[in-house]
Amino acid sequence: MKRISAAMAALFLLLGVSPAQQAESKPAPKVTYIKVGRLFDGTGDAVREKMVIVVEGERIKFVGPAADTPIPSGAAVLDLSRATVLPGLIDCHTHLGARADRYDPIYDFKDTPFQSAFAGVLNARTTLEAGFTTVRDVGSAPFLAVDLRNSINEGFVPGPRIVASGPGISITGGHGDLNNYSPQTRVSMFPEQRDYGIADGVDQVRHTVRAQMKYGVDVIKILASGGVLSKGDSPGAAQYTVEELKAAADEAHMAGRKIAAHAHGTQGIKNAIVAGIDSVDHASLIDDEGIRMAKEHGTYLVMDIYNDDYILGKARDFKIPEEFIEKEKAIGRLQRENFAKAFAAGAKMAFGSDAGVYPHGDNAKQFFYMVKYGMTPAQALRAATSDAAELLGRSQDVGSIAPGKYADIIAVGADPLTNIREMENVLFVMKGGVVYKDAITKGK
Numbered sequence: 001m002k003r004i005s006a007a008m009a010a011l012f013l014l015l016g017v018s019p020a021q022q023a024e025s026k027p028a029p030k031v032t033y034i035k036v037g038r039l040f041d042g043t044g045d046a047v048r049e050k051m052v053i054v055v056e057g058e059r060i061k062f063v064g065p066a067a068d069t070p071i072p073s074g075a076a077v078l079d080l081s082r083a084t085v086l087p088g089l090i091d092c093h094t095h096l097g098a099r100a101d102r103y104d105p106i107y108d109f110k111d112t113p114f115q116s117a118f119a120g121v122l123n124a125r126t127t128l129e130a131g132f133t134t135v136r137d138v139g140s141a142p143f144l145a146v147d148l149r150n151s152i153n154e155g156f157v158p159g160p161r162i163v164a165s166g167p168g169i170s171i172t173g174g175h176g177d178l179n180n181y182s183p184q185t186r187v188s189m190f191p192e193q194r195d196y197g198i199a200d201g202v203d204q205v206r207h208t209v210r211a212q213m214k215y216g217v218d219v220i221k222i223l224a225s226g227g228v229l230s231k232g233d234s235p236g237a238a239q240y241t242v243e244e245l246k247a248a249a250d251e252a253h254m255a256g257r258k259i260a261a262h263a264h265g266t267q268g269i270k271n272a273i274v275a276g277i278d279s280v281d282h283a284s285l286i287d288d289e290g291i292r293m294a295k296e297h298g299t300y301l302v303m304d305i306y307n308d309d310y311i312l313g314k315a316r317d318f319k320i321p322e323e324f325i326e327k328e329k330a331i332g333r334l335q336r337e338n339f340a341k342a343f344a345a346g347a348k349m350a351f352g353s354d355a356g357v358y359p360h361g362d363n364a365k366q367f368f369y370m371v372k373y374g375m376t377p378a379q380a381l382r383a384a385t386s387d388a389a390e391l392l393g394r395s396q397d398v399g400s401i402a403p404g405k406y407a408d409i410i411a412v413g414a415d416p417l418t419n420i421r422e423m424e425n426v427l428f429v430m431k432g433g434v435v436y437k438d439a440i441t442k443g444k
């Protein structure tokens with residue numbers, strides 16, 4: 001309750017209105033009618049033609065056939081009747097603070113966290129304009145993703161909705177540690193918390209998860225195997241015991257958060273599944289038993305099967321260490337084949353691309369590989385809409401075009417169900433009822 005000052009009361013008296021009437025006279029939320037040529041709503045396989053979406057404020061109010069939906073004269077109209085309209089896309093594995101032109105290890109020592117914050121502001125906008133209206137950011141300096149999320153939610157900078165993690169939690173010497181330099185070397189800004197990322201043993205893992213939540217993360221990311229883009233560790237090797245992973249999962253779940261595990265190696269994947277982790281990301285060397293276990297536990301697989309092209313291609317121009325290239329060569333092709341196997345076997349899949357390893361904004365290039373390795377275009381699109389929303393626990397808000405959901409709406413020129421590469425050229429982006437990109441009605 002706000003107390004009304006005497007001066008305010010006098011003003012209301014002067015204007016002849018009561019405070020209650022003042023509240024009522026607030027302008028009604030803006031209503032926009034979107035004429036849709038073809039609608040893929042994020043659920044099912046069907047495309048409906050000649051539809052109308054009514055947006056009120058930041059949410060969708062109504063979706064129906066154009067024939068039965070009269071548009072009042074004078075209403076605000078967006079004419080997307082020549083386009084295919086889809087829900088805003090979701091990428092469940094991004095690093096908005098990362099740049100794909102900084103592979104020289106010297107940047108481990110030159111960059112302050114502010115460098116990656118600048119990158120984050122730019123990358124957030126690029127990502128949104130590519131049609132990705134929601135991302136799960138899984139690993140950045142403490143607590144860049146949280147700050148960026150808050151700045152975007154305030155409307156201070158444009159960007160997607162962010163489901164923010166802290167730094168990926170790592171064992172000493174693991175994928176999240178700075179390895180193979182002298183023991184005198186440190187770049188940590190927050191040594192008292194081991195940068196909120198390095199944790200050994202059940203107690204430290206619990207503490208680190210709790211500390212991250214204290215500073216506002218939505219989701220926990222833990223590193224359950226070695227990685228490709230880190231020195232001195234093997235992607236195939238498990239990192240953390242099942243007990244440590246389970247402690248992290250239990251802490252996250254107790255606080256109503258989800259938890260994602262980075263795992264390339266066969267055993268690390270299984271450890272994460274057994275520990276009750278919600279998604280296994282990368283999952284490169286998953287075997288038949290791991291696929292069975294993922295199905296049994298309902299664990300999502302988030303397999304980033306595009307970025308191999310970039311790591312083995314353009315990244316060489318940016319001094320990517322030979323060690324990283326060798327590791328990627330060893331697992332890149334296997335990851336794609338295992339994606340095909342896991343999907344054919346019926347494992348749950350959500351779209352995640354590891355944006356930041358390759359340039360932000362190219363996220364949709366992964367759709368081509370998802371289709372090449374066994375998905376129909378509709379299945380690939382659902383992985384990046386309704387299925388991804390389910391993994392994030394945000395189905396009530398995002399991932400489909402239906403009444404009550406946020407008006408996160410994108411459009412492409414031609415039908416992506418016949419040519420999935422259309423997704424690489426998103427022409428229209430609305431997030432929360434606000435248009436951020438419009439090369440359709442403004443492009444004429």
Ligand SMILES: [Zn+2]
Nearest residue numbers: 093095139354
């Ligand atoms: Zn990653």
